Amino acid sequence: MRKxxxxxxxxxxxxxxxxxxxxxxxxxxxxAMGREGMVTAAHPLASLAGQKMLAKGGNAIDAxxxxxxxxxAVEPFMSGTGGVGYMLFxxxxxxxxxxxxxxxxVPKNFDVQKVKDIxxxxxxAGHGGRMEGIGPRTVAVPGNLAGxxxxxxxxxxxxxxxxxxxTIQYLEQGVTVTEYDQAMWDGITQRVAPxxxxxxxxxxxxxxxxxxxxxxxxKPLAKTMRRIAKxxxxxxxxxxxxxxxxxxxxxxxxxxxxxxxxxxPDKVQWTTPLSVQYRGYTxxxxxxxxxxxxxxxxxxxxxxxxxxxxxxxxxxYLAHLMEAIALSRLDSDKYIGDPAFVKVPVNELLSDEYIQxxxxxxxxxxxxxxxxxxxxxxxxxxxxxxxxxxNDKYRYATTSLSAVDKWGNVVVITQTHGGGFGSGYVAxxxxxxxxxxxxxxxxxxxxxxxxxxxxGVSWCIGGMMQFHKAGKPYLVVGSPGSFGxxxxxxxxxxxxxxxxxxxxxxxxxxxxRWKDEMGSVPAKxxxxxxxxxxxxxxxxxxxxFKLDTSLGDWTMTVGGAQGVTxxxxxxxxxxxxxxxxxxxxxxx
Numbered sequence: 001m002r003k004x005x006x007x008x009x010x011x012x013x014x015x016x017x018x019x020x021x022x023x024x025x026x027x028x029x030x031x032a033m034g035r036e037g038m039v040t041a042a043h044p045l046a047s048l049a050g051q052k053m054l055a056k057g058g059n060a061i062d063a064x065x066x067x068x069x070x071x072x073a074v075e076p077f078m079s080g081t082g083g084v085g086y087m088l089f090x091x092x093x094x095x096x097x098x099x100x101x102x103x104x105x106v107p108k109n110f111d112v113q114k115v116k117d118i119x120x121x122x123x124x125a126g127h128g129g130r131m132e133g134i135g136p137r138t139v140a141v142p143g144n145l146a147g148x149x150x151x152x153x154x155x156x157x158x159x160x161x162x163x164x165x166x167t168i169q170y171l172e173q174g175v176t177v178t179e180y181d182q183a184m185w186d187g188i189t190q191r192v193a194p195x196x197x198x199x200x201x202x203x204x205x206x207x208x209x210x211x212x213x214x215x216x217x218x219k220p221l222a223k224t225m226r227r228i229a230k231x232x233x234x235x236x237x238x239x240x241x242x243x244x245x246x247x248x249x250x251x252x253x254x255x256x257x258x259x260x261x262x263x264x265p266d267k268v269q270w271t272t273p274l275s276v277q278y279r280g281y282t283x284x285x286x287x288x289x290x291x292x293x294x295x296x297x298x299x300x301x302x303x304x305x306x307x308x309x310x311x312x313x314x315x316x317y318l319a320h321l322m323e324a325i326a327l328s329r330l331d332s333d334k335y336i337g338d339p340a341f342v343k344v345p346v347n348e349l350l351s352d353e354y355i356q357x358x359x360x361x362x363x364x365x366x367x368x369x370x371x372x373x374x375x376x377x378x379x380x381x382x383x384x385x386x387x388x389x390x391n392d393k394y395r396y397a398t399t400s401l402s403a404v405d406k407w408g409n410v411v412v413i414t415q416t417h418g419g420g421f422g423s424g425y426v427a428x429x430x431x432x433x434x435x436x437x438x439x440x441x442x443x444x445x446x447x448x449x450x451x452x453x454x455x456g457v458s459w460c461i462g463g464m465m466q467f468h469k470a471g472k473p474y475l476v477v478g479s480p481g482s483f484g485x486x487x488x489x490x491x492x493x494x495x496x497x498x499x500x501x502x503x504x505x506x507x508x509x510x511x512x513r514w515k516d517e518m519g520s521v522p523a524k525x526x527x528x529x530x531x532x533x534x535x536x537x538x539x540x541x542x543x544x545f546k547l548d549t550s551l552g553d554w555t556m557t558v559g560g561a562q563g564v565t566x567x568x569x570x571x572x573x574x575x576x577x578x579x580x581x582x583x584x585x586x587x588x
Contacts, residue, residue, distance in 0.1 A: 032577075042071065049166035079417055084416060089409070318532075319543055400414040441458070511558040
């Protein structure tokens with residue numbers, strides 16, 4: 001079979017909308033297996049772009065950057081070159097884990113008075129009706145391109161031209177819209193409609209969103225990406241494209257300047273990750289301004305309990321985990337910010353003494369709930385499940401992807417636009433839609449997340465994990481989901497580490513999340529999937545937990561995790577991807 005025909009058949013197979021729908025409804029998906037490499041991303045064509053790099057002799061960094069860039073085309077509402085992100089990378093050569101922060105910064109000319117009257121729409125992300133801003137004034141200085149380039153330059157083997165080749169092909173030739181993609185478009189078309197350059201790309205001529213089977217392309221962005229691939233990232237941050245971006249922001253009332261853009265490459269540098277011990281594993285996560293510390297706190301609190309004895313997703317287990325997450329969220333809300341601007345007491349918050357105090361609070365809270373349990377003699381009637389039209393508003397604009405290669409390099413990225421299609425704003429003729437990351441900062445003064453010019457955005461997207469044992473990586477996992485990221489990833493990880501599930505089953509297993517967006521901490525209500533047994537759900541309600549079960553058996557609101565495990569004895573790789581979205585793992 002000719003090579004080109006082979007790839008064409010794979011692309012056609014993986015582009016069908018039924019993949020997501022059938023897997024999510026029936027949970028028939030097995031884990032992907034591989035020995036030479038694994039890529040798992042939020043769209044099969046992104047995973048395929050990464051695998052093409054491995055097939056050509058590239059490593060995990062080449063693969064993950066190719067996949068990350070491809071999401072410009074196949075998941076344009078979630079992330080892209082105008083977005084921001086974090087990376088956690090293990091180098092097999094020097095046996096070291098590094099963190100790379102490219103999570104966006106407040107522009108130097110930011111004026112808080114000018115954002116109080118910006119246009120706001122429902123963010124289309126299930127944030128409890130939170131109205132999220134759009135337009136050029138919501139845009140943080142973007143870091144994704146600089147992050148991809150830094151990783152490639154320092155640890156990759158391929159050029160920008162190599163890794164951007166699949167992206168440019170997808171952008172020029174178009175990709176098929178899936179059922180999940182249509183649901184996204186249906187929920188967030190209003191975010192791009194006010195901006196002519198964006199509407200011309202992301203909406204059809206009749207101003208409607210793309211539907212299942214439509215072909216979506218973005219030729220202006222293909223041209224931009226081709227120029228970057230040829231001339232390097234300086235053309236984007238300091239050259240002709242940078243000047244076009246800065247001029248567009250100035251014309252349209254935004255804050256980003258040429259100086260802001262030019263400062264980015266030097267800001268994106270490797271740093272030391274956070275780490276803790278959990279049941280014999282060393283667990284790594286990103287440092288502030290990422291909020292991965294919350295995930296580590298949750299694990300350390302739960303380490304003190306015999307969760308196997310409690311039972312997976314039993315009322316006892318869930319009650320303890322829900323309380324642990326709620327307590328840890330209070331700390332991330334209060335303390336996490338850019339360390340260059342605020343003091344973050346990392347060592348104190350992860351100390352054994354502090355964790356023990358938090359664990360004792362969890363024990364006390366759970367005991368009080370069981371002491372005051374209001375038992376029912378009959379099963380409570382479940383809430384009616386939302387229909388598809390109403391369920392459309394529950395989504396997030398973030399993505400996570402992982403790659404492992406035959407040499408043992410392991411990498412995970414989480415990157416985002418913020419809300420659906422981010423700011424909804426495209427600068428000039430670049431085809432680039434920009435993030436609205438500034439909406440994750442606070443207008444209130446004196447907080448860790450308060451606005452200050454040049455300050456890094458405090459991000460839930462920093463939360464991802466690598467589990468290592470005896471110095472070797474065993475599990476890598478990340479997820480989108482706004483502040484649900486900080487809840488979904490520990491649940492998936494514990495499914496693997498504590499309950500012995502394979503990575504795909506761990507991802508597919510039913511999950512919950514607190515409705516703990518900015519301004520809603522401490523949270524009062526949880527979203528929970530109804531594949532958890534009715535008796536368990538009733539017990540949780542009797543314990544005083546307010547549960548939203550209206551999203552049914554499966555909901556993207558609890559995230560869209562991707563992960564890989566590495567068998568320590570054989571080296572076999574097992575990949576998992578979330579059936580709640582378009583996720584797909586491909587082994588090599």
